[in-house]
Amino acid sequence: xxxxxxxxxxxxxxxxxxxxxxxxxxxxxxxxxxxxxxxxxxxxxxxxxxxxxxxxxxxxxxxxxxxxxxxxxxxxxxxxxxxxxxxxxxxxxxxxxxxxxxxxxxxxxxxxxxxxxxxxxxxxxxxxxxxxxxxxxxxxxxxxxxxxxxxxxxxxxxxxxxxxxxxxxxxxxxxxxxxxxxxxxxxxxxxxxxxxxxxxxxxxxxxxxxxxxxxxxxxxxxxxxxxxxxxxxxxxxxxxxxxxxxxxxxxxxxxxxxxxxxxxxxxxxxxxxxxxxxxxxxxxxxxxxxxxxxxxxxxxxxxxxxxxxxxxxxxxxxxxxxxxxxxxxxxxxxxxxxxxxxxxxxxxxxxxxxxxxxxxx
Amino acid sequence: xxxxxxxxxxxxxxxxxxxxxxxxxxxxxxxxxxxxxxxxxxxxxxxxxxxxxxxxxxxxxxxxxxxxxxxxxxxxxxxxxxxxxxxxxxxxxxxxxxxxxxxxxxxxxxxxxxxxxxxxxxxxxxxxxxxxxxxxxxxxxxxxxxxxxxxxxxxxxxxxxxxxxxxxxxxxxxxxxxxxxxxxxxxxxxxxxxxxxxxxxxxxxxxxxxxxxxxxxxxxxxxxxxxxxxxxxxxxxxxxxxxxxxxxxxxxxxxxxxxxxxxxxxxxxxxxxxxxxxxxxxxxxxxxxxxxxxxxxxxxxxxxxxxxxxxxxxxxxxxxxxxxxxxxxxxxxxxxxxxxxxxxx
Numbered sequence: 001x002x003x004x005x006x007x008x009x010x011x012x013x014x015x016x017x018x019x020x021x022x023x024x025x026x027x028x029x030x031x032x033x034x035x036x037x038x039x040x041x042x043x044x045x046x047x048x049x050x051x052x053x054x055x056x057x058x059x060x061x062x063x064x065x066x067x068x069x070x071x072x073x074x075x076x077x078x079x080x081x082x083x084x085x086x087x088x089x090x091x092x093x094x095x096x097x098x099x100x101x102x103x104x105x106x107x108x109x110x111x112x113x114x115x116x117x118x119x120x121x122x123x124x125x126x127x128x129x130x131x132x133x134x135x136x137x138x139x140x141x142x143x144x145x146x147x148x149x150x151x152x153x154x155x156x157x158x159x160x161x162x163x164x165x166x167x168x169x170x171x172x173x174x175x176x177x178x179x180x181x182x183x184x185x186x187x188x189x190x191x192x193x194x195x196x197x198x199x200x201x202x203x204x205x206x207x208x209x210x211x212x213x214x215x216x217x218x219x220x221x222x223x224x225x226x227x228x229x230x231x232x233x234x235x236x237x238x239x240x241x242x243x244x245x246x247x248x249x250x251x252x253x254x255x256x257x258x259x260x261x262x263x264x265x266x267x268x269x270x271x272x273x274x275x276x277x278x279x280x281x282x283x284x285x286x287x288x289x290x291x292x293x294x295x296x297x298x299x300x301x302x303x304x305x306x307x308x309x310x311x312x313x314x315x316x317x318x319x320x321x322x323x324x325x326x327x328x329x330x331x332x333x334x335x336x337x338x339x340x341x342x343x344x345x346x347x348x349x350x351x352x353x354x355x356x357x358x359x360x361x
Numbered sequence: 362x363x364x365x366x367x368x369x370x371x372x373x374x375x376x377x378x379x380x381x382x383x384x385x386x387x388x389x390x391x392x393x394x395x396x397x398x399x400x401x402x403x404x405x406x407x408x409x410x411x412x413x414x415x416x417x418x419x420x421x422x423x424x425x426x427x428x429x430x431x432x433x434x435x436x437x438x439x440x441x442x443x444x445x446x447x448x449x450x451x452x453x454x455x456x457x458x459x460x461x462x463x464x465x466x467x468x469x470x471x472x473x474x475x476x477x478x479x480x481x482x483x484x485x486x487x488x489x490x491x492x493x494x495x496x497x498x499x500x501x502x503x504x505x506x507x508x509x510x511x512x513x514x515x516x517x518x519x520x521x522x523x524x525x526x527x528x529x530x531x532x533x534x535x536x537x538x539x540x541x542x543x544x545x546x547x548x549x550x551x552x553x554x555x556x557x558x559x560x561x562x563x564x565x566x567x568x569x570x571x572x573x574x575x576x577x578x579x580x581x582x583x584x585x586x587x588x589x590x591x592x593x594x595x596x597x598x599x600x601x602x603x604x605x606x607x608x609x610x611x612x613x614x615x616x617x618x619x620x621x622x623x624x625x626x627x628x629x630x631x632x633x634x635x636x637x638x639x640x641x642x643x644x645x646x647x648x649x650x651x652x653x654x655x656x657x658x659x660x661x662x663x664x665x666x667x668x669x670x671x672x673x674x675x676x677x678x679x680x681x682x683x684x685x686x687x688x689x690x691x692x693x694x695x696x697x698x699x700x701x702x703x704x705x706x
Contacts, residue, residue, distance in 0.1 A: 303511075
């Protein structure tokens with residue numbers, strides 16, 4: 001079928017690319033930047049409409065506890081008895097000015113919740129990414145080197161196991177082995193109570209415990225914070241490590257077949273050196289792009305990891321608000337995360353474009 | 362799944378009998394060595410998983426919500442024994458029975474989720490890719506937005522919307538399935554759209570147009586049939602993701618009530634506090650069930666994916682069996698794309 005195609009047909013065969021004509025880095029960055037807004041707009045709208053289809057959030061949260069009159073009064077005060085469209089435009093306006101509403105259960109601004117707990121989630125994601133890099137990239141190179149031989153099979157099964165094990169199950173197993181049976185590491189939390197109390201006295205807390213512990217200047221506090229981070233970091237990091245392993249393996253195998261690697265091989269460069277020096281750098285570029293998608297996976301995983309380890313971050317709070325049926329808080333956090341995901345994806349794409357000119361089509 | 366492999370694999374398939382051309386069986390014949398090992402392992406585990414789900418009422422010694430039998434109540438958190446080979450949970454249920462029944466719940470959710478999302482994704486992809494225009498642009502942006510978002514969070518929002526969080530057997534299964542569906546639609550949509558755009562320019566579509574075939578006939582008869590090549594891969598990978606999402610929802614308390622059905626994620630949530638006091642059996646077995654079922658399905662999906670990609674497909678060592686190369690890779694007796702381009706130049 002395809003073989004009958006004449007080469008002259010080829011350009012018209014390709015999908016219509018509205019933005020493909022010319023354009024340098026600046027143009028690409030501009031278009032990519034403008035694309036953030038529809039993404040955020042779509043997600044915020046989607047979440048708003050979905051959450052409104054189940055009725056007003058006050059009934060959901062306080063339904064059983066208030067009388068019908070009190071309920072109606074509070075619904076009216078919050079403006080939930082107005083037409084949905086009016087509420088929607090008001091909500092859009094609020095989101096535009098960075099106001100994501102107040103939680104119902106403890107009446108705090110959602111942005112404040114994010115500032116208080118966002119640091120913890122960021123810290124967890126950071127540890128997880130470190131684990132993913134340390135485990136995923138060298139093992140991926142190793143698997144490519146041993147392609148289709150026994151070590152490759154073992155590593156690939158390992159990668160699939162990383163994916164197949166839910167983070168909360170990995171977390172439970174790690175807890176059981178290292179905290180309960182061996183008692184090497186703490187069971188849950190982000191730091192021991194004493195360290196947390198010490199950090200409370202800091203003048204400018206960041207909420208990121210590692211930074212706080214370092215500015216506290218006490219090696220014991222740093223050790224304590226790191227000891228608490230090991231298991232959650234591994235549980236969440238292995239998930240991404242499996243993705244990295246597979247990606248590096250595939251890409252290194254791909255680059256090993258290119259002409260310049262063949263040229264190096266013909267000059268007598270050893271196969272191991274080929275993998276380590278020649279093939280792996282270009283293979284890392286797709287990783288940068290994939291990190292963008294991994295952010296979303298990490299955030300989803302963070303919700304589960306934080307619940308498993310009582311790591312008091314955004315995910316833990318989100319689960320708590322879900323339990324309290326506080327849907328304003330849920331909607332706010334989800335909308336904020338949508339903004340976060342859209343922005344990080346933009347940053348990742350910009351980095352990818354700066355590194356690899358082929359991206360800026 | 363990348364576009365640059367498309368021309369190679371759209372060459373006429375290897376000749377064989379009907380059985381040899383069925384999606385999975387064809388790949389099984391194509392595979393060699395380790396790849397075949399992985400594919401076979403995956404198929405065996407998946408078959409086992411399906412069988413357990415199908416025969417759960419026969420295999421499970423007790424019901425999933427059974428708390429007592431003739432000899433009295435089971436008791437809570439009992440260690441594994443002859444009566445309860447995997448012990449009992451904090452709620453007093455038999456762990457083994459709930460693990461077995463959980464397979465049934467998982468399969469039902471997979472079936473619904475995948476069927477819903479395939480239908481919706483294919484329709485949207487076909488229409489968007491074939492008709493193009495503003496609808497296409499809008500759908501692409503929406504699809505990308507959803508695709509980039511944490512799927513679990515989206516599933517949580519949807520499960521609140523659909524069931525208010527908790528529900529009975531069918532409500533819970535449909536809610537979980539629909540929540541997963543919305544996350545999956547963009548994946549099918551993307552693939553089908555890309556294939557549709559490629560196929561749209563093929564000469565046989567042009568000919569059909571010339572002959573006066575209607576748009577819908579071309580879309581469903583000519584394009585759809587040729588655009589489904591990569592579906593088995595996404596299908597398997599999505600099935601495993603469906604199990605994980607269901608378990609994640611259950612773990613966060615959005616599962617199905619324990620009296621309505623057995624669900625592994627819910628059981629793991631209840632096992633959370635057990636682990637701290639050293640009770641391992643309530644967490645280990647439901648967790649292993651998730652890992653095994655996802656592992657099996659993913660092994661199948663991964664193998665199919667590798668076999669579809671000539672760069673990753675394992676090759677038989679020529680010195681071992683030099684006669685069978687045509688079976689294991691793209692038919693080399695046909696001219697490759699490069700050759701044709703050269704000739705035309």
